[in-house]
Amino acid sequence: MANAMVALATTTISSTVNSVTFGSIPATYRDLRVVYYAGMQPDGNQDVGFQVNGGTGTSGVYMAGFGSSTGSGTSADLVGYVTSVGIVNTLDIMDYSATDKHKPMLLRYGAAGNFAAAAAFRWASTSAITSVRFYIGSGNFSIGSSFSLYGVSA
């Protein structure tokens, strides 16, 4: 049988940028997975902004464990976190090519020595997703940050 999870595109950043976009995503697959290991410059930390098809409309909740405490909150148009030392984020975008559903998403992320977290999101549109953009509001993704996009058949 064919591989059901296919690497569609990947990049390792060689000069600092403040956004990465996967555009013209084909509707060939059922789900998408984005894995990104990202640091930021200058030193600091912040949420990673998210746009679908060039616009907003993603809302969600997260939970995090910080070693001796936990927390939960809401987020809008944010799908990850970045620090100067780098964080792995794995985002599953379910039914991205369906045109009869809003798009549920699941995120796992965390930073060694800092926290472990998970989040759920929904992009409130029945349109098929054709592009996703990750960006930092202030600063840049650091050199060496990597972004990979996978398609999952169903």
Next chain:
Amino acid sequence: MIGSLWFNSFSSGAGASADYELISTSLIASSTASVTFSSLDTLAASYKHLQLRMTMRGQYASDPESYFWMRMNGVTSNSYAAHYLQGNGSSVSSGALTNQPGMWFGWGTNNASTSKYGAAIVDILDFSQTTKNKTIRSLTGEIGASNSIALHSGFFNSTAAVTSVTIYQPNTNIESGSRFSLYGLKG
């Protein structure tokens, strides 16, 4: 330097090794009590682990969310347990369900939520081993009913190889539009 990267040229995946394969997908056309993937002893004989990816909605009209459960091999006795850690946007809680007739693993929306679905990705580990009790882990959540994110673990007190997996809701039906896909992972 402020810049951006844009990718719109994608690999076809041709030539990639097939270590993660689709076994079956069920797209629910009309509400149903349960979804079963069966004959896994033959259909999934070449795999080490299984993974379920799903988007789901329940037929509850008034409850804020719907709970999805799983059974294995058709066993309905109290042979299962589950633990969970969940956040709702304001607090984090955890709990345990022991001696249950199934494993609670997922959060869906209700049938008042129309286009809104919950999602879950579930790993069923060493499903064909006959020397181990069976364990699962799940990442699940829904935004549109009560808004939740959760991690679940599940336990089936049996060393029998898993030959079927049934997904159900304890008190209502699975709503149309829900999607369940089963994958095999080689080991």
